[in-house]
Amino acid sequence: MIASEEYTIACNGIKLKDKVKDSRYIELNHDKECDNVNTKINLNNFVSEIFKLDDRLKDLLEMAGYIFAADRKTYRGGPEDLEYHSWARSLNFHFTVRDYDFWTRTDIQNLLKKSLLFMSGDHSYDFNFYKAETDFPTSFFDNENFVMDKPENMKVMLFSGGIDSLSGAIKLLETTDAEICLASHQSGFPGTHTKQNTLFEELKRLYPNRCKHFKYECGLCEQKAKDETQRTRSFLFTSISFAIAHTYGQDKLYVFENGITSLNFAETQDLMNSRTSRTTHPKTIRHLEKLFSAIAERPFKIEHPFLYKTKTDVVEVLKKYDKLELLNNSVSCSETRGKGPMNSHCGTCSQCIDRRFAVYATEVEDYDEQGLYGFDFLKEDLEEGKTIKVLTEYIRMAQNYADSGLEEWYEDRGYELTEIIDYIDGKNPNEKFEKLYDLCIKHSKCIEKAINKMNEKHNPVFSPAKSEKSFFNMIIGSRLYQKEVERESGNGKMEIPTRQLKNLAKKACENLIFEGSITTILKESKTDKTLSKMVTNEIKKKYKMTIKNEKSLSDYFRKLELQLKKDKDKNLIVVANKSR
């Protein structure tokens, strides 16, 4: 029996005395009146910035903050576990809430659970609510009599400070005359805050009186997270944006993320179950829409305008509107650990790699290579296994898209598509498949273009030879110039591993029976080598056969070390006998 790890999380002053000795009992507190403050949730500052927030939204933001903190504080198993059963946790939360009657409704709890389960890949979420005492007003305006100004021409969007949200902001600023509210989550990484703030200042300078920036500070404080992953961050992030949008009378918010990252198809089998994040996955977005609509008590929409765009398309937006000078200040890196103090990007995670290919495909790499990266895979030798893996699998996936027709593409990710198709717009499944397939093909073409550009710039034909461990030789080089050619001419076949000839001969013989090429018992002799020749030809499809191999193979059959027989059901079989 494999049980998920069960954690009990008591928040904001709640103490569960019967659980205190349980190693999976966690208390999270942000209120300074509690002893043991270990969580930062700066709700008061946030409320002051937008003047007032109703109780239900305060509850939502507080809960989202605690869920995010608990996500980081609970262990999801290690990457070297044999099977990843610990990845799916059972989290049992105890919250105090202001709008007790609302949160204790079964339908609301189900919406909360649905939203969190898919995005996090966890096993279960359970909620226990307790009535909170009335808040003190956070500002002069935080009272029932104050009526919020609700501007008609306003758009609220998530602003992480990455290329996608930056391009999204510019797109809105360039194509509408709306006031743009940027909603950010800021946790414990000063680098990210600085970049977000810098980008906002730049946007404010470029588009005067058009932008506002709301920041919600929240995360674990004075302790290291147990797990680097933070799958529930998107719940927190969208909740912040929703709270702003709803308070300002808006009925929608914007999430800008390219479709390839949103869909995040798994490159390898072990990445299933949300180990490729589902931050802006269409199913995540639809679940959140339902939850927010229930909280708002009116339809609320989450717009996802870049769903059918690649990362390259997103960089193109910056190029089109002549805002490439901002690229340098945007942060795409998904690593929260192990970056040098001088670099905003590790240069080795999937998002850094994706960014580099996108800027090369857009031919704007000169704007991006100004000391941002801790590791430059185009210039340095690939020593770390992880970097080799990320690069190989990233390009392999793009190549597989390029090599597949619609049908093959569908078959390779049939299960993942069942989780998408009902959550995107379109007349019928076939039309939706085609749109998603076209996106993947477009992505593969961008990667091809980027590789050509990288080769042109860093590995021109007459430049000195690169090290064997360079990206150009290790990952793409031999495929492009050597391997396929060798194999086609028959020189690249594998040698037969030592002591494997007999096994291979038996298997090849079984293949021939299975295919119907051998239908009766054939006997090998010095004058009749029909059987060994057939088997040799079968093996030669994949392996190099030496004359010595061919002779040994004939001997196996002649000396009855391998023998054709019929079993009790009269089926032809191959029997391996011990050598005499």
Next chain:
Amino acid sequence: MGHKRYGYLPKSKIWRDIVDSLGGFALGKIDAVSIAQKTLQNVQKRYSNLENDPSINASFEYLVEVAYAFKQEQPLKYLSEKNILSEKEAFSFFQLVKGVNNYKNNELVSHEYQTFARQAAVDAINNWYKQNIDKGQTLFSNDIDQEAVFRKASNGSGFCELSRLYFSKLTERYLKYFLEREAAIKISNISDRNRFSKEIEKEIDHISKHAFETAKITQSFSAGWYNNHVKDSIPERGEIRHFLNTSFGKMKGELLREEAK
């Protein structure tokens, strides 16, 4: 946004040997099937125990339900009553594919196994459907009588191929779950890395054909089991587990046969 939690194999010797073998594949010293055999040896107890997992049982039962439904006069009505099909949508193979996700989804012990189970059932239906449409047609051709195609799954041989595909895909995905974690580290050339995955797929498919067809499990067991147990109703869980036990055993036996000698 867009994080990936990459996995690695354990540090123990048996798994480091597998990693070394992956390096051997890149050098042409060992073939993919030998690596698959070694991997299965390392996890053979877990592999055998998959038959006890409720999600594996549920996903296989789903395939039995589909085959049984098309024995009925009104299969779509039957499937709607079972909440497998939505009456709002016109019938298509993709509806049957999607239905896997909702079938007895509370019967869950491990999310990892549940995903293997669902993936394998989805793969099995997709592959089976593709094999049974006319040549020249594609999965997405509009002029296919899809109900008529699925009628072919309602007899012993149709069911047997559906179940073979299920075990083949489940085994393939389970082995890739381990092997793909470090495959690209040792087989960094993209062409070789692709060849490795393709060879694993081909070999497991071949092994499943051998287990189900050449070894006569199909005719004498699989189809027989279906004809005997899926007459007027869906078989009991015990019967399904017995089928799973035999099939996993055959698959494992076939895959490890060479290695044991």
